[in-house]
Amino acid sequence: MQRPSLYFADEHELFRQSVRQFIETEVVPHTDAWETNRRIPVSIFRRMGELGYLGLPFAEAFGGVNANFWYSVVFLEELARCGMGGFATAVSVHEYMAINHIAKAGSYELKQRYLVPAIAGEKVAALAITEPDAGSDVSAIRTTAVRTDTGDSFIVNGAKTFISNGTYGDFVTLVVRTGEAGAGSGGISLLVVELDSPGITRTKLNKLGWHSSDTAEIRFDDVRVPATNLIGQENKGFYYLMESLQLERLVASVMAVSGAQRALDWTLDYLNEREAFGKKIGKFQAIRHKIADVATEIEMARQFVYHTCWLYTQGEVVVKECSMAKLATSEMQKRVVDTCLQFFGGYGYMEDYPIARAYRDARVGTIAGGSSEIMREIIARIVIDAVAYKPVYEGASGRS
Numbered sequence: 001m002q003r004p005s006l007y008f009a010d011e012h013e014l015f016r017q018s019v020r021q022f023i024e025t026e027v028v029p030h031t032d033a034w035e036t037n038r039r040i041p042v043s044i045f046r047r048m049g050e051l052g053y054l055g056l057p058f059a060e061a062f063g064g065v066n067a068n069f070w071y072s073v074v075f076l077e078e079l080a081r082c083g084m085g086g087f088a089t090a091v092s093v094h095e096y097m098a099i100n101h102i103a104k105a106g107s108y109e110l111k112q113r114y115l116v117p118a119i120a121g122e123k124v125a126a127l128a129i130t131e132p133d134a135g136s137d138v139s140a141i142r143t144t145a146v147r148t149d150t151g152d153s154f155i156v157n158g159a160k161t162f163i164s165n166g167t168y169g170d171f172v173t174l175v176v177r178t179g180e181a182g183a184g185s186g187g188i189s190l191l192v193v194e195l196d197s198p199g200i201t202r203t204k205l206n207k208l209g210w211h212s213s214d215t216a217e218i219r220f221d222d223v224r225v226p227a228t229n230l231i232g233q234e235n236k237g238f239y240y241l242m243e244s245l246q247l248e249r250l251v252a253s254v255m256a257v258s259g260a261q262r263a264l265d266w267t268l269d270y271l272n273e274r275e276a277f278g279k280k281i282g283k284f285q286a287i288r289h290k291i292a293d294v295a296t297e298i299e300m301a302r303q304f305v306y307h308t309c310w311l312y313t314q315g316e317v318v319v320k321e322c323s324m325a326k327l328a329t330s331e332m333q334k335r336v337v338d339t340c341l342q343f344f345g346g347y348g349y350m351e352d353y354p355i356a357r358a359y360r361d362a363r364v365g366t367i368a369g370g371s372s373e374i375m376r377e378i379i380a381r382i383v384i385d386a387v388a389y390k391p392v393y394e395g396a397s398g399r400s
């Protein structure tokens with residue numbers, strides 16, 4: 001029997017069943033192909049668009065579903081259960097990190113041109129913040145967007161790196177410097193840039209894990225972008241980023257817990273199959289106690305993440321909680337997957353076993369989207385220095 005939930009209603013659970021079925025029938029069977037090809041097909045974005053999955057948080061006027069945040073939580077949990085960190089990343093970056101800026105601060109025209117086809121899965125989006133020389137410190141970015149004399153365009157120059165969906169995506173929400181070099185976070189803006197524009201060079205990067213997601217270095221050489229592609233106000237980009245970074249961390253946390261749970265589920269099945277010394281390995285106390293620890297860690301993390309999601313739905317400033325959640329869950333997932341792999345013995349090291357992929361995929365969790373060190377910096381500033389973060393769009397913080 002289903003236990004009562006503070007957060008999910010029956011409709012959410014029905015939705016969960018439909019997403020789970022979709023993942024099991026239309027995603028999981030393609031795992032080997034997508035991981036080997038180092039990309040997911042455009043057709044899967046279209047399919048998710050048809051099913052409404054890519055428009056969960058967005059307004060109906062633009063093809064979205066306008067569902068409450070708990071539907072997104074369910075969707076992200078089920079995405080992460082697919083056992084392919086790369087697929088889950090490609091989809092979550094598109095929906096919750098790249099196009100949400102257009103939905104939130106973009107003009108009506110930008111929404112029509114980019115949000116609508118992205119929700120339909122006809123265009124794939126990326127978010128480009130990181131540069132070869134600036135990752136954690138967003139205020140140090142050097143990619144410039146200079147207005148032309150006529151004022152109707154920007155000319156973009158610079159480079160971004162580690163950009164998910166950057167190789168095969170259609171457009172990017174690009175973080176650029178529009179203010180003076182010394183303006184720090186104040187001189188940053190967000191631009192929508194078509195990734196097949198003249199002057200753009202994309203180089204696909206080889207990664208340790210997340211194989212099914214494509215990751216690119218993107219160079220911009222005198223790329224002309226219409227001024228109407230500016231998202232929101234010029235030089236306010238840093239503030240727009242701040243809110244989304246909280247959402248980004250929450251999304252990562254939800255998926256980390258679900259990914260860890262999936263690893264535990266595979267392990268529980270294996271403990272009941274594999275025998276050593278005449279009994280199932282799940283009967284050995286050394287293993288049972290470790291599994292008890294793992295299950296406890298996952299459950300504790302899940303409840304904290306749900307609580308943070310709830311605060312987020314109440315419009316609270318959740319910089320502290322999101323940073324704690326990202327730190328705790330990504331580190332937890334890394335530990336859990338490592339422990340789980342151990343109990344598969346030699347098979348855990350074989351590509352045929354999904355736990356091997358989970359191990360590779362979990363490693364990046366403590367780096368991407370704000371590293372553990374940076375999460376600790378933010379938390380320390382709040383708990384030691386009593387730094388107070390203002391509501392979004394009024395104040396500033398950093399990826400750091």
Ligand SMILES: Cc1cc2nc3c(=O)[nH]c(=O)nc-3n(C[C@H](O)[C@H](O)[C@H](O)COP(=O)(O)OP(=O)(O)OC[C@H]3O[C@@H](n4cnc5c(N)ncnc54)[C@H](O)[C@@H]3O)c2cc1C
Pocket residue numbers: 093126127128129130133134135136137161162163164165207210215364367368369370371372373374377400
């Ligand atoms: C697979 C993958 C996908 C990614 N996808 C995207 C994407 O789609 N879009 C995007 O914009 N970015 C993306 N990133 C980039 C990611 O967000 C950055 O890698 C991350 O923010 C860290 O930046 P960096 O790599 O430049 O490391 P650096 O900032 O150079 O940090 C190097 C080390 O120093 C530590 N460090 C830095 N500053 C401090 C400090 N103040 N105190 C203590 N330690 C510190 C860091 O924690 C890290 O351990 C992706 C990265 C990967 C690996």
